[in-house]
Amino acid sequence: MKRAMTGKRVLALLCALLMTAALLPSVAYGAAVAGKKDDTTTASDSKKEEADAVRKEYNDLQQQINDKRKEMDDLKNELNNIKSQKANTQQQKNLLDQRNAALQEEINLLEQQIDLTNRSISANEALEEQQTELFHKQIRTEEEQGTVSYWSVLFKATSFSDLVSRIDFINEIVRYNQQVISNLRETRQSLADDKAALEQQTEELTASKKELEGEITESMRLLAEYIKTEEGKQAEYDAIKAEEEALDDLMAAAEAKARELGLNDIAGTVGGYIWPCNGIRWITSKFGGRQSPGGIGSTNHKGVDIGTPMGTPVLAAKSGTVTSAGWNGGYGKCIVINHGNGNSTLYGHLSSINVSVNDKITQGQVIGYSGSTGNSTGPHLHFGIIENNSWVDPLNYLTGWQYYG
Numbered sequence: 001m002k003r004a005m006t007g008k009r010v011l012a013l014l015c016a017l018l019m020t021a022a023l024l025p026s027v028a029y030g031a032a033v034a035g036k037k038d039d040t041t042t043a044s045d046s047k048k049e050e051a052d053a054v055r056k057e058y059n060d061l062q063q064q065i066n067d068k069r070k071e072m073d074d075l076k077n078e079l080n081n082i083k084s085q086k087a088n089t090q091q092q093k094n095l096l097d098q099r100n101a102a103l104q105e106e107i108n109l110l111e112q113q114i115d116l117t118n119r120s121i122s123a124n125e126a127l128e129e130q131q132t133e134l135f136h137k138q139i140r141t142e143e144e145q146g147t148v149s150y151w152s153v154l155f156k157a158t159s160f161s162d163l164v165s166r167i168d169f170i171n172e173i174v175r176y177n178q179q180v181i182s183n184l185r186e187t188r189q190s191l192a193d194d195k196a197a198l199e200q201q202t203e204e205l206t207a208s209k210k211e212l213e214g215e216i217t218e219s220m221r222l223l224a225e226y227i228k229t230e231e232g233k234q235a236e237y238d239a240i241k242a243e244e245e246a247l248d249d250l251m252a253a254a255e256a257k258a259r260e261l262g263l264n265d266i267a268g269t270v271g272g273y274i275w276p277c278n279g280i281r282w283i284t285s286k287f288g289g290r291q292s293p294g295g296i297g298s299t300n301h302k303g304v305d306i307g308t309p310m311g312t313p314v315l316a317a318k319s320g321t322v323t324s325a326g327w328n329g330g331y332g333k334c335i336v337i338n339h340g341n342g343n344s345t346l347y348g349h350l351s352s353i354n355v356s357v358n359d360k361i362t363q364g365q366v367i368g369y370s371g372s373t374g375n376s377t378g379p380h381l382h383f384g385i386i387e388n389n390s391w392v393d394p395l396n397y398l399t400g401w402q403y404y405g
Contacts (some may be wrong), residue, residue: 051261058254061247066402068244069282075237082233086226093219096212103209110202117195124188132181241309252278273317273397274363276347276383277370281401282307284380287393298330298375302391303346303384304398308370310351310379315364317345317383322359322367331382332374335367342389348382349373 255274275281285305320339328334331348335355338344351371361367370381385394395401 047261054254054257054261058251058258061251061254065244065247065251068240068247071240072237072244075233075240079230079233079237082226082230086223086230089219089222089226093216093223096216096219100209100212100216103205103212107202107205107209110198110205114195114198114202117191117198121188121191121195124184124191127184248278248280273345273385273394274315275398276315276317276345277306277308277312277381278315280306280308280312281398283395283401283403286403287391287395303348303382304394306381306383308379308381310371312370312381313366314347314350314368314370314381316361316367317363317385318343319363320344320361322355322357322361325353325355325357325359328374330375332376333368333371334374337361337367342386344386346382346384346386348384349376349380 255278283304284307285301287301287304290299290301314335316337318337318339320337322335323338323344324334324336326333328336328348331346333348333350333353335347335350335353336344337347347368349371350368350373353368355361355367370379372379383394385392385397
């Protein structure tokens, strides 16, 4: 009986051990699955945190860039106003200088005329004195010598009619001498009047010139002030521009990281395209119908205009082969890159080109620099996309843009 009980216990113990052994793999598998699930969750959470950090960095950088560009726009407007005021003041000063020079010429001419009048007055006075002295000398000589005195002339008359004739002759001589002296005196007075008038004109012109010189001095003061203000604003603009360019570099790094993480909404990689200008996403003219800018641009816009400062690096939006690099009509200096399968991109109004036809281009490579060549009203990049041999709206492929049209 006792052996029978012992056998049963052994059998029960064996059954228990077998059941435990059967359960152990299931428990181990469950633990392994749970551990793997935890690892996957941790990796997913880590990637999400990284993506959130990139998004936050991108948004912060975009806000800072927008703020900097707003400051640059405000400063640009101030600089334009200062330059306009400076140009107007310079133009006014030039006119004042011309007027001042003309007044000086008039004054010089009047002074020459006064000098000539003074010489004429002196010559006339000398002639008047000479004529008077000659007349008096003639009378004194005739009276002293007694040969041709007026009385002797009269007493030599042979008849009454001869006497009358001689009296008339003497009177004629007297009248002539008196007339000569009178004419000389009138000439002297006329010259004196002319001189007084010339001196009055000179005085008035000199007063006007003095007043004009005061205006010129004031315009020079304003010009110096505008130049100083312009230099200060330009230095401020350049400093902010340097900060904006540094932020653009950080933005480019954030976009590269976004592409690694597949964040197409901020990396601008829809359809495999990237932005052709790092960090610059200002659209100044959209795709399709529009009014002709300045009367020289197309009314059917086959691309978008991206507002860029002159000389901004232009990047290849996709890898491909250069099929055109040079002057292209209204596009000015222009590059076309073929990406295969009927797809191409166009980059217009460049200031310079860094590639040649048949060059193999990688995405993000600097192919040229933005400008304002061709039919352009200011610095910008015209960017066009051809898909399946037809022009398409680039804004369907570029994200995160802002419109400033």
